[in-house]
Amino acid sequence: MSAVDDTDVIPTVPVMEADEKSGVRWWFSRIVSYALLAVMLMILAVTVVLPRVAGATPYTILTSSMRPAYPPGTLVVVKPVDPHELGVGTPITYQFASGLPELVTHRIVAIRQSGAGELTFITRGDNNGSDDENPVQVGQIRGKLWYAIPYMGYVNNWLNGEQRKITVTIIVIGLAGYALYMFGSAGMEHRNKRKASGAP
Numbered sequence: 001m002s003a004v005d006d007t008d009v010i011p012t013v014p015v016m017e018a019d020e021k022s023g024v025r026w027w028f029s030r031i032v033s034y035a036l037l038a039v040m041l042m043i044l045a046v047t048v049v050l051p052r053v054a055g056a057t058p059y060t061i062l063t064s065s066m067r068p069a070y071p072p073g074t075l076v077v078v079k080p081v082d083p084h085e086l087g088v089g090t091p092i093t094y095q096f097a098s099g100l101p102e103l104v105t106h107r108i109v110a111i112r113q114s115g116a117g118e119l120t121f122i123t124r125g126d127n128n129g130s131d132d133e134n135p136v137q138v139g140q141i142r143g144k145l146w147y148a149i150p151y152m153g154y155v156n157n158w159l160n161g162e163q164r165k166i167t168v169t170i171i172v173i174g175l176a177g178y179a180l181y182m183f184g185s186a187g188m189e190h191r192n193k194r195k196a197s198g199a200p
Helices: 015-020 024-054 152-158 161-197
Strands: 057-060 075-079 091-095 103-113 119-124 141-149
Touching: 024 057, 024 075, 024 141, 024 152, 024 161, 057 152, 075 091, 075 152, 091 119
Parallel strands: none
Antiparallel strands: 057 075, 075 141, 091 103, 091 141, 103 119
């Protein structure tokens, strides 16, 4: 009867466990989870974080007047601007009429200056055949277009008011939970590998 030399016994990771972490299903679930994480981060960044950090405001294009550049549903993020820095060709967001809440995003096609130095702006939608009826006064301007993302305006509309706060909170909690899960999984995997290899 011969004795068994413990040094000849090499611990191995079960084949099934290795397959679970290298198979198609494992890779698919990992790719999907990372893609969802990236999408959530992007939505949070472009609709909330970047505008707030830059002092900008997100709006949604609702009509076809700015097609093809900015079709309905486009998110336009508008930054405050010195009116004297505006030039022909710049898209601006302004009150449709002074004192009214309705806003319009159209492109500047001409700039006029009165003898007293007061500026007014002639605007037109890219898809319109004529200039807007009334010149835009400086006090009506909310800012110039900073960046635009197609279809993201629908998301921005959905994330308004109290719903925005709730959704952002859920996303932040979800991301924090996901990060903790990933760290925990990595720690467990590392510990299991150390046990399988016989390391102390």
